[in-house]
Amino acid sequence: MKEFFKVTDLDDALALRYSFNRMGKETIPVQAATGRVLAEDIVADVNLPDFPRAIMDGFAIRAASTFGASDGNPAYINVPRTVAMGEIPSFSIGPGEAAKISTGGMLPKDADSVVMVEHTDAIDETTIEVYKSVAPGQNMVAVGEDIQKDQTVLSCGQRLRPQETGLLAAFGRQSILVFKQPVIGILSTGDEIVPVDTVPSIGKIRDINSYTLAGQVLQTGGIPLHLGIVKDDYDNLLEMCQKGLDQTDMLLVSGGSSVGVRDYTVEVLSAIPDADLLLHGISISPGKPTILARAGNKAFWGLPGHVVSAMVVFHAVVQPFIDHVSGLESALHRRYACPARLSRSVASSLGRVDYVRVKLVGENDTYTAEPILGKSGLINTMLRADGLVKIDKNTEGLDAGAQVNVLLFMS
Amino acid sequence: MKEFFKVTDLDDALALRYSFNRMGKETIPVQAATGRVLAEDIVADVNLPDFPRAIMDGFAIRAASTFGASDGNPAYINVPRTVAMGEIPSFSIGPGEAAKISTGGMLPKDADSVVMVEHTDAIDETTIEVYKSVAPGQNMVAVGEDIQKDQTVLSCGQRLRPQETGLLAAFGRQSILVFKQPVIGILSTGDEIVPVDTVPSIGKIRDINSYTLAGQVLQTGGIPLHLGIVKDDYDNLLEMCQKGLDQTDMLLVSGGSSVGVRDYTVEVLSAIPDADLLLHGISISPGKPTILARAGNKAFWGLPGHVVSAMVVFHAVVQPFIDHVSGLESALHRRYACPARLSRSVASSLGRVDYVRVKLVGENDTYTAEPILGKSGLINTMLRADGLVKIDKNTEGLDAGAQVNVLLFMS
Numbered sequence: 001m002k003e004f005f006k007v008t009d010l011d012d013a014l015a016l017r018y019s020f021n022r023m024g025k026e027t028i029p030v031q032a033a034t035g036r037v038l039a040e041d042i043v044a045d046v047n048l049p050d051f052p053r054a055i056m057d058g059f060a061i062r063a064a065s066t067f068g069a070s071d072g073n074p075a076y077i078n079v080p081r082t083v084a085m086g087e088i089p090s091f092s093i094g095p096g097e098a099a100k101i102s103t104g105g106m107l108p109k110d111a112d113s114v115v116m117v118e119h120t121d122a123i124d125e126t127t128i129e130v131y132k133s134v135a136p137g138q139n140m141v142a143v144g145e146d147i148q149k150d151q152t153v154l155s156c157g158q159r160l161r162p163q164e165t166g167l168l169a170a171f172g173r174q175s176i177l178v179f180k181q182p183v184i185g186i187l188s189t190g191d192e193i194v195p196v197d198t199v200p201s202i203g204k205i206r207d208i209n210s211y212t213l214a215g216q217v218l219q220t221g222g223i224p225l226h227l228g229i230v231k232d233d234y235d236n237l238l239e240m241c242q243k244g245l246d247q248t249d250m251l252l253v254s255g256g257s258s259v260g261v262r263d264y265t266v267e268v269l270s271a272i273p274d275a276d277l278l279l280h281g282i283s284i285s286p287g288k289p290t291i292l293a294r295a296g297n298k299a300f301w302g303l304p305g306h307v308v309s310a311m312v313v314f315h316a317v318v319q320p321f322i323d324h325v326s327g328l329e330s331a332l333h334r335r336y337a338c339p340a341r342l343s344r345s346v347a348s349s350l351g352r353v354d355y356v357r358v359k360l361v362g363e364n365d366t367y368t369a370e371p372i373l374g375k376s377g378l379i380n381t382m383l384r385a386d387g388l389v390k391i392d393k394n395t396e397g398l399d400a401g402a403q404v405n406v407l408l409f410m411s
Numbered sequence: 412m413k414e415f416f417k418v419t420d421l422d423d424a425l426a427l428r429y430s431f432n433r434m435g436k437e438t439i440p441v442q443a444a445t446g447r448v449l450a451e452d453i454v455a456d457v458n459l460p461d462f463p464r465a466i467m468d469g470f471a472i473r474a475a476s477t478f479g480a481s482d483g484n485p486a487y488i489n490v491p492r493t494v495a496m497g498e499i500p501s502f503s504i505g506p507g508e509a510a511k512i513s514t515g516g517m518l519p520k521d522a523d524s525v526v527m528v529e530h531t532d533a534i535d536e537t538t539i540e541v542y543k544s545v546a547p548g549q550n551m552v553a554v555g556e557d558i559q560k561d562q563t564v565l566s567c568g569q570r571l572r573p574q575e576t577g578l579l580a581a582f583g584r585q586s587i588l589v590f591k592q593p594v595i596g597i598l599s600t601g602d603e604i605v606p607v608d609t610v611p612s613i614g615k616i617r618d619i620n621s622y623t624l625a626g627q628v629l630q631t632g633g634i635p636l637h638l639g640i641v642k643d644d645y646d647n648l649l650e651m652c653q654k655g656l657d658q659t660d661m662l663l664v665s666g667g668s669s670v671g672v673r674d675y676t677v678e679v680l681s682a683i684p685d686a687d688l689l690l691h692g693i694s695i696s697p698g699k700p701t702i703l704a705r706a707g708n709k710a711f712w713g714l715p716g717h718v719v720s721a722m723v724v725f726h727a728v729v730q731p732f733i734d735h736v737s738g739l740e741s742a743l744h745r746r747y748a749c750p751a752r753l754s755r756s757v758a759s760s761l762g763r764v765d766y767v768r769v770k771l772v773g774e775n776d777t778y779t780a781e782p783i784l785g786k787s788g789l790i791n792t793m794l795r796a797d798g799l800v801k802i803d804k805n806t807e808g809l810d811a812g813a814q815v816n817v818l819l820f821m822s
Binding site: 035380 | 441442444445459460461462464466495496497498499514515516552557558564565570573574575577578579580581584585601602603607608609610611612613614615616617618620621622623624625626627630637643666716717722744745747750771778786787788789790791793794796797820821822
């Protein structure tokens with residue numbers, strides 16, 4: 001019987017990701033930016049806005065002309081002109097004067113505020129009464145009030161949300177530099193695994209992990225590549241792994257990572273040129289029998305065969321590696337966990353990080369996390385779960401009512 | 412000057428979504444399932460597993476043969492045979508007997524548990540000592556223990572996560588019925604708006620909303636279609652809106668929905684055959700001057716021109732409409748909000764739902780939500796924000812330290 005593997009601490013395992021290089025860069029149109037990771041810093045080359053802009057429909061005015069105005073004592077203002085949308089007003093605003101302006105219009109010279117149309121009444125064609133005063137700067141945006149020129153507004157390593165894409169548009173960027181998305185190869189091993197389109201004979205099961213892992217890769221911003229199923233055969237596995245490493249940026253091999261009769265993954269690794277075994281076993285549960293190796297700059301994972309274990313290892317360990325090679329700076333990207341209270345006690349072991357599947361129930365600030373107990377081979381536990389609670393290695397179980405943070409699954 | 416519009420209550424506005432039909436259905440390969448909305452119920456046509464399966468490497472045994480075993484008093488077990496992976500064992504297990512088995516292997520007849528290899532020592536070629544007892548059912552999965560045959564396991568209207576895709580694979584599904592993704596047309600209006608590839612002259616600004624809204628549509632599972640920019644011109648706007656409605660399942664027109672000189676959106680609506688104005692103004696802030704009309708089964712939105720207002724209206728109102736027409740059953744799909752404490756007081760108005768942009772700081776169960784105050788035309792407030800806090804219409808402001816729920820932006 002083989003020796004048991006020495007497990008690596010989770011934090012030590014995670015720290016290994018920094019030894020891998022990030023993906024290369026590519027230029028994409030700004031329309032495709034949302035969700036991608038920026039690979040350049042963006043410095044504002046103009047002020048936003050670069051002209052004083054009305055943000056309400058109303059009248060561009062000197063605020064001082066309205067001071068003291070009220071329902072009982074309105075200010076009478078002369079409105080001889082209108083600012084046309086998208087045009088530079090050729091006139092200026094004197095005391096007791098205003099110009100009709102629409103949202104988005106440019107304030108004339110010497111106007112420092114906009115009176116909302118709702119706070120005025122028309123007296124005649126060129127006179128209004130204003131019955132509410134405005135402060136300087138009110139209902140308008142000054143030059144550079146949104147974004148100042150020469151300011152670094154977006155940073156390399158940041159994932160772009162719709163608002164960041166909008167900002168790029170505001171600067172007139174039509175294309176940007178982003179990190180390439182890593183292609184993640186997915187391979188299942190095991191004599192008992194049959195393709196999805198096959199009816200499994202007794203003793204065999206269909207290949208589930210290729211589908212769950214591919215979905216997780218997609219949600220992480222990677223591009224999954226199905227490499228198929230390999231029987232428990234050293235030569236086949238070696239060939240497929242070499243082929244997989246050639247075609248991808250990272251390789252996930254599920255099954256065959258436990259210490260058992262079928263454990264070829266480590267042997268295959270040893271036969272791959274330039275491959276180094278980085279760890280064999282991580283002190284997490286489920287997911288302990290995980291292998292990580294390096295082949296050149298490519299991470300090569302041996303994941304547990306159980307569907308739940310493989311998914312948990314993906315969340316806990318593989319995802320941070322994909323994030324890193326995808327160019328994400330962890331300081332610029334947080335995954336928020338949802339605070340909740342545990343509905344019942346959960347046991348865990350000192351010295352090991354435990355991931356407990358939970359269902360979130362209740363509303364809003366009174367979320368309760370209900371542990372879903374079940375064997376790690378049961379996919380139904382993942383169907384019922386909304387996320388995972390991580391129990392630290394220095395904690396020996398959690399009591400009912402304990403405050404926990406739920407790492408939510410994406411949906 | 413035109414009459415002011417009567418605003419609609421947010422809940423009443425949201426309820427209007429149920430008057431729109433859901434999208435049609437299409438068949439897609441199961442590889443593409445993650446993220447899509449299921450359009451059929453899935454009933455288990457087999458038990459999972461459909462054979463008793465080992466979930467640890469070890470020895471298939473009758474649990475009773477191990478009862479009382481301990482380090483000091485191991486059970487001596489005869490192991491004459493091995494279960495080969497993916498094969499049906501032809502033998503059964505008697506008392507005091509076991510068969511070597513690997514994870515995933517099928518338990519022989521009369522075995523009811525698996526002793527982990529870690530809890531055994533080999534004495535000779537066919538004898539082991541077991542120094543820890545197992546319970547019946549331990550380290551194995553019984554027939555149907557994961558999923559029972561004939562059970563409805565997935566429901567129409569559910570968004571598929573990686574685990575649901577994995578379950579479909581387990582049932583051998585190669586294709587599934589899903590709702591089509593709605594195509595959402597995006598049009599910007601305003602004489603001051605210029606395309607992103609144009610250098611705006613003074614008084615003009617680049618089209619930001621088309622980019623922010625397209626990103627939001629993508630994140631909601633829709634397919635954005637950029638329809639361009641229309642000047643403040645009734646004929647042009649009518650023509651583009653009709654074209655847009657022909658090509659899409661929903662239309663978002665930003666700008667031009669305020670009561671002002673440029674308000675053509677409502678007039679255009681009246682000219683579109685079969686169009687009904689459903690609301691003109693929603694009691695939310697920002698985002699009050701929102702228009703919703705129906706043209707056949709298609710929702711036609713007039714969104715505010717300010718980038719922040721348009722984004723907030725999308726989150727608060729448009730997204731639930733897209734979710735609905737995308738086939739999502741709200742009972743099967745929750746968007747979790749992150750509980751946090753407000754760092755400072757925020758004012759709001761009775762009778763109106765306020766959305767406050769917030770930044771989340773701190774760690775885990777001690778999240779603090781810092782309000783980001785700023786005019787709704789300023790995109791920088793959205794760059795700094797992690798999400799929105801919704802202040803109910805019956806609440807007049809929130810105090811510092813109040814417990815709130817943050818609707819997180821996706822990233």
